[in-house]
Each structure stands twice: as C-alpha cells, then as structure tokens.
Amino acid sequence: MYHSPLALAQAYETRDKLMASSSELAEEGAIEIVVIKTTGDKILSQPLADIGGKGLFTKEIDEALLNSEIDIAVHSMKDVPTYLPEKTILPCNLLREDVRDAFISLKATSLADLQAGSIVGTASLRRKSQLLHRYPSLSVLENFRGNVQTRLKKLNDGVVEATLLALAGLKRLNMTEYVSSILPIDDMLPAVAQGAIGIACRSDDDKMASYVAKLNHEETRLAVACERAFLLTLDGSCRTPIAGYACRDEDGNCLFRGLVASPDGTKVLETSRKGLYAYEDMVLMGKDAGEELLSRAGPGFFDG
Numbered sequence: 001m002y003h004s005p006l007a008l009a010q011a012y013e014t015r016d017k018l019m020a021s022s023s024e025l026a027e028e029g030a031i032e033i034v035v036i037k038t039t040g041d042k043i044l045s046q047p048l049a050d051i052g053g054k055g056l057f058t059k060e061i062d063e064a065l066l067n068s069e070i071d072i073a074v075h076s077m078k079d080v081p082t083y084l085p086e087k088t089i090l091p092c093n094l095l096r097e098d099v100r101d102a103f104i105s106l107k108a109t110s111l112a113d114l115q116a117g118s119i120v121g122t123a124s125l126r127r128k129s130q131l132l133h134r135y136p137s138l139s140v141l142e143n144f145r146g147n148v149q150t151r152l153k154k155l156n157d158g159v160v161e162a163t164l165l166a167l168a169g170l171k172r173l174n175m176t177e178y179v180s181s182i183l184p185i186d187d188m189l190p191a192v193a194q195g196a197i198g199i200a201c202r203s204d205d206d207k208m209a210s211y212v213a214k215l216n217h218e219e220t221r222l223a224v225a226c227e228r229a230f231l232l233t234l235d236g237s238c239r240t241p242i243a244g245y246a247c248r249d250e251d252g253n254c255l256f257r258g259l260v261a262s263p264d265g266t267k268v269l270e271t272s273r274k275g276l277y278a279y280e281d282m283v284l285m286g287k288d289a290g291e292e293l294l295s296r297a298g299p300g301f302f303d304g
Helices: 005-021 059-066 125-134 148-156 167-172 206-213 218-234 279-297
Strands: 073-076 088-093 101-105 119-121 139-141 162-166 197-202 242-248 254-261 268-275
Touching: 005 073, 005 148, 005 167, 005 197, 005 206, 059 073, 059 088, 059 197, 088 206, 088 218, 101 148, 101 167, 119 148, 125 139, 125 242, 125 254, 125 268, 148 162, 162 167, 197 206, 218 242, 218 254, 218 279, 242 279, 254 279, 268 279
Parallel strands: 119 139, 119 162
Antiparallel strands: 073 197, 088 197, 101 162, 242 254, 254 268
16 A cells, blocks of 8 residues: 555644634544545556646545545645545645755755756656756756655655755754755755645535634734735646745745746746735735746746
8 A cells, every 4th residue: 555654644643733722623533544545655656647647635635525435635736736625625734834945865964965967756846946056057857756655765865966855844854964055945846835734624514614613823824825826817827936935025925936937947937025914814815926926927838
C-alpha cells in the first residue's frame, strides 16, 4: 500500500487539534483516521499535467466525503482545485506553516553553488521556470515525482544533483535536517496556498462544520483565498507556471505578489498588490493581479 507520510502527518495534526478543541472528540475512539489512496499518489510514472492535473490528489477523498465514508477531509491546499465539489465546504485553514521552498543537495549548499550543467529534479513547472530564469546554466529533470522519502532516495542514488521541496512538508515530517538551504521568497515565489492545510466537510453537516470551524486560522484563510482568486483568474493548470503569495506586512495590510512564467523560464512576469487585510479586498486583489498578468502575457505566452 502506498501512502504519503506527509498526508498522514497532516491528518494526525488535524486529529490532535480536534481533540484539543472539543472534549467529546478527545474520548477514546471518537476519531478514526482513514487512509485513502489517490490517483495522484498511484500513478508516479507520468507528469501530473498528463494525467489530469491537481484534482488527482483530492478526487477520491472528495468522493469518500460525499459517500459519507468519511466526515472530514484533510487536504494540502496546494492540491485543492479552485472549484470545490458540490455539497462540500472548506470552512477551515489551519495556521500556515513556512511557505518557502528548500534546496536539498549532497554536493552544494545553494543553487548558486551548483556547477553549470547540474541536474535539478522537480516535477513543478513553477520551480523549474523560476530556477531556469535565474540559473539558465542548470538542467531540470522534470518528471521527478513521488513522496518526500522517494525523492530523497533518488537524490542519494545520484539521479539528480539537487532538488527543491516545500519546507512546510519537511517541517511536518521532522525532516529539516536534509535541508541544505532555504530559498528566499524573492528567489522562488511559492505555489499558491503552499504550507496551508484545509479541512473540508459536507455542506449539510453542521456538527462537523462547527468542529472544524474551531480550528480555523483566519489570517491563513484570507491569504489562501487571495492566492486562490489569483490562480482562478489565470485558470491555472499544471501546465502553467504560476506562483502567488499573500501575507500581512508590518502595517497590518495585505501584500500580494504574483508571478507567471513561460515553462522554459525565459519569460517571467510579476506583479504585486497592497490593500486591506480583509476577505473582499484580498479576493479582489488576487483577481485584479491575475487579470493584469493575463493581459500582459497575451496569447501564446505559456506555449513556450
């Protein structure tokens, strides 16, 4: 049975928070964790874009939720399609983990240290395009997939010289000792909703909705909503390098940064927005930033 240790870690984190927030859930046997194998986890031989994109990591879980096999679904928000399935709601985002990407290599301490021609493994077009934009002398091995453990094994086996992984996942797995360095946001803008966990339930299940609402971290929920509005406007697919990050700045306002790139990294377009840290304002900022980049990109930009 293949399962993602990271998905399990996120499920246990959610269970612990539910137990801490509602005494009846802290009782023995009140919460059962169900491991669901998703298409995205099963088919590792092909690029995600070729087998249908992001929903592959959530489809089977959504079906189990709608069939009442499970009551609560725990998702990496990065994997959740911009449209939620009918009859489901996502009222909760947990406190966001570090959003940055980690550089991992046995041969170098940073991207800048890698020799020309070095191969970096990543299945992410967002990482590939930003990487090649800054370091055109590097090569990217594209279909570098599998869970964190699988990817680290490929690195140890010398399949690639380096790889990039979300720092959030490594922190949740207590595997930060593998990190050679952390990429600054300015060098590698994160994926939309990177580091955020979302908890979904059925829209008619008020009891579960009230349980998970207690776990919601509102600042995270709003940032994720802003970034997802940007992604939705760009109609982001797995074939399109898109990055977006919303955060609270020192004045308490929302600062949003968005980026689109051609897959080969030769063209990168960036924009930013600043506004009130409030739901409506932030959704509009994300949408507006997306519309700006769409018009600047023009037709054919992503064909690269």
